[in-house]
Amino acid sequence: MPLRHDWFTVEQVDADTYAISEYGHWEQVHAYLLLGERLAALIDTGIGIADMSEVVRQLTRLPVKVITTHVHWDHIGSHGQFDEIYVHEQEEDWLRCGIPGLPIEQIRHDVGRDITIPVPADFSLDRYEPFRGKPTGLIRDGDTLDLGNRALDFIHTPGHSPGHLCIYEEKRGYLYTADLIYKGTLYAFYPTTDPRQFVRSVEKVSRLPFITRLLPGHLEMDLNRAFLLEVSDACRQLAESGLDRHGSGVHRFGSFSIYF
Numbered sequence: 117m118p119l120r121h122d123w124f125t126v127e128q129v130d131a132d133t134y135a136i137s138e139y140g141h142w143e144q145v146h147a148y149l150l151l152g153e154r155l156a157a158l159i160d161t162g163i164g165i166a167d168m169s170e171v172v173r174q175l176t177r178l179p180v181k182v183i184t185t186h187v188h189w190d191h192i193g194s195h196g197q198f199d200e201i202y203v204h205e206q207e208e209d210w211l212r213c214g215i216p217g218l219p220i221e222q223i224r225h226d227v228g229r230d231i232t233i234p235v236p237a238d239f240s241l242d243r244y245e246p247f248r249g250k251p252t253g254l255i256r257d258g259d260t261l262d263l264g265n266r267a268l269d270f271i272h273t274p275g276h277s278p279g280h281l282c283i284y285e286e287k288r289g290y291l292y293t294a295d296l297i298y299k300g301t302l303y304a305f306y307p308t309t310d311p312r313q314f315v316r317s318v319e320k321v322s323r324l325p326f327i328t329r330l331l332p333g334h335l336e337m338d339l340n341r342a343f344l345l346e347v348s349d350a351c352r353q354l355a356e357s358g359l360d361r362h363g364s365g366v367h368r369f370g371s372f373s374i375y376f
């Protein structure tokens with residue numbers, strides 16, 4: 117049964133893996149806490165409406181390394197509450213200085229809309245600022261992290277953003293897909309996105325030999341390899357039709373859409 121927090125919903129994926137979700141916000145974003153024998157990895161830290169470190173501290177006493185899938189405000193919200201933060205080398209400057217040309221008014225508008233449950237009393241939209249800071253370390257494609265009898269592989273999957281990462285646990289067959297693959301509208305229409313890279317990244321992860329489960333950054337959480345192959349087929353069709361370019365529109369495929 118899911119554990120409940122006023123703002124976060126905590127669900128156990130398996131004995132030592134938790135999803136920490138924000139279902140009261142339109143983004144319905146998920147972070148994941150992975151416990152090894154020596155260390156814990158927190159994949160993203162949510163929107164920043166509530167402090168995710170309070171929940172994490174209830175779940176583990178292990179040292180926590182924060183892994184950033186990408187530097188969009190809804191994935192870095194509680195980064196400031198943790199000491200060790202890692203990011204792909206191509207988004208280090210966004211983590212330090214923000215996304216050039218993205219106004220704080222637009223971010224606050226997106227943070228504040230379509231919230232369906234009460235926000236914590238100390239949250240103020242007028243004072244909301246996305247995290248800015250220096251990472252502890254940088255991640256490159258092919259890097260690995262051993263949490264103690266639990267290995268994570270980092271896969272650079274640009275397209276949604278330049279330094280977007282998927283995280284793969286080969287032993288369990290888990291692929292944490294962040295904003296590359298989820299069941300909803302997949303976004304590659306911002307000026308900072310790249311539709312061709314997005315297609316290549318989907319193809320890259322679809323070649324992974326063993327996947328038991330996809331753990332996405334948004335919306336429905338329980339996705340399998342069949343869904344990944346559907347997205348991969350859709351991307352191939354779009355590329356073959358020359359539609360893998362900015363401005364080609366919203367392409368609908370059953371349970372998901374791809375917005376270029």
Ligand SMILES: O=c1ccn([C@@H]2O[C@H](COP(=O)(O)O)[C@@H](O)[C@H]2O)c(=O)[nH]1
Nearest residue numbers: 188189190215218226295303306307308
């Ligand atoms: O170039 C950009 C990048 C991001 N945004 C805003 O950030 C969020 C991103 O949400 P995701 O769930 O990570 O896709 C979105 O609300 C955009 O407003 C942007 O505007 N431009």
